[in-house]
Amino acid sequence: MKNVFILLLIAGAMACAEPKKQTPPPQSLSEKVEFFLDNDQYTDALTLLESQEKSEEVMALREKTHLNYGLFLEYRDSDVTNMRDKMNGALAQYIEVLKINPDNEKAVSEIEQILGIYRTFPDRSPDAKIVEELEALGFEV
Secondary structure (H helix, E strand, O other): OHHHHHHHHHHHHHHHHOOOOOOOOOOOHHHHHHHHHHOOOHHHHHHHHHOOOOOHHHHHHHHHHHHHHHHHHHHHOOOOOOHHHHHHHHHHHHHHHHHHOOOOHHHHHHHHHHHHHHHOOOOOOOOHHHHHHHHHOOOOO
16 A cells, blocks of 8 residues: 555656646747637737738738637626627727628627617617717618
8 A cells, every 4th residue: 555655656746747848839920810819819919910011811810800809808708897898899899800801791790789789778879989880881770
């Protein structure tokens, strides 16, 4: 019994002594953006993308980042408890997606869903600036 205990103690010490495997830092722009998105660091991703020259890849990554940021704000952000602020933030991100790609169905769907919820509350609406931008994109608010 004593030998088993010693073996377990040695095995535990060896497991703790193993160096932690670290993910190598991302190299390409796409990998860097994915790293930020995986860690919910959307403003960092957008800052990185804004520093890049416009290209097809950069615009696709910006579209993806804004969409994911909107989804995060709408469904997962627990820091903002005021629903109007959350939805205004999400709508602003979806608007940015549609400025890049007017055919993005997910952004359109999310906007329509949020506006549908607002319609159930006659005394509530998105921020005036958001309403203006949505109407410019063809949405009925």
